[in-house]
Amino acid sequence: MISIRGLRFQYKGAKRAALDNINLDIADGDFVGIIGTSGAGKSTLTYALNGIVPHHFTGDFYGQVLVDGMDTVDSSPEQLSAKIGSVFQDIDAQMVASLVEDEMAFGLENFGVPRAEIGGRIDEALAMVGIGPLRYRMIRSLSGGEKQKVAIAAIVALRPSIVLLDEPTGELDPQSSRHIFSMLRELNERFGLTIVVVEQKIMLLCEFVRKLVVMEQGRIAHAGAVREVLAHSDEMEAIGVNVPRVVTLANRLRAAGLYDGPLPLNIDEAEVMLKTILSTDYAD
C-alpha cells in the first residue's frame, strides 16, 4: 500500500517545485499507469516512492510518503527496495554482469540472500517473467525486449510487493511493448504484485492498467479508474496528453446524446459502440 499526503518537492537550485500538492493512494494488488507531458514530474514521483528523493536528489521536501507503512524520509532507499523494486529508464546502466544468471545472482548477493537460496530464487523469477530459456544467455546477445524482461526478473527475484517502472517500453517497438505489458499483467494478476508504471504510450496503458494518474506541471490533474479518467479527454488533450481517437469520438457522441454505453478503449470496442448506436431507433 502506498500513501502520499501533501507531497511537495523542489530540486535544490530549481526555480519551481517538480512535485506539488500530491495526494495519492495505491492499494495492494493495483495496476497503475502514470502519464503526462515531458517535465510533468513523472520520474520525480517514482523517485519519491523509492526514496531516491529525498535521499539522493536533495531539495525541499514537504509532506509524507508511506510505502507499506515505511516513511520514505526515515527509511533508506536500500530498506525501501525490499518493498518496492525499481526498473529505471536506462537499463543498460543498471546491468553489471555479462550473463543473465550472473546479473540476477549479483542483485540477490547484494541483497544478502544466502548462497544456497540464490539458484532457486533465479528459477522462480525467470519463470514468473516467462524467460526461463534466457538463463544462460549473454546479456549483449538479447533483444531490447528480452533485456527489459531480464531487468524486471532481476527485480522480481528480490521479492518486492510493488514493482515500479519508468518508461519500460521507451526503446521498444509496438509488439515488444505489448509483450512487456502482458508480462506485467501476469505479475499483477497471477502473482499479486502491485505494478506502478510510467508510460507514454497511452493506448497500451489504457488496455492493460486499471487506474490512471495524469500529471501536469508537478500536480495530479486526474486520477482514477481508466474509463473515469478518460471521460475527461478534452481536458487531457488541453494539457497535451493525446487520448485514443476512439475515446474522443465516444465522448463527443455522448455529449451529443447519441450514446450512453461504456467507453470504448480499442477499435473492437468502438465497433460494438457504433453498432449499438446504429441499431438504436432515433426516429423521434
Ligand SMILES: Nc1ncnc2c1ncn2[C@@H]1O[C@H](COP(=O)(O)OP(=O)(O)OP(=O)(O)O)[C@@H](O)[C@H]1O
Ligand atoms: N536532478 C534534477 N535537478 C533539478 N531539476 C530537475 C532534476 N530532475 C528533474 N528536474 C526538473 O523537475 C521537473 C520534472 O522532471 P521529471 O524528470 O520528473 O519529469 P518527467 O515527467 O519524468 O519528464 P519526461 O517525460 O521527460 O521523462 C522538470 O522541470 C525537470 O527539469
Ligand SMILES: [Mg+2]
Ligand atoms: Mg521521466
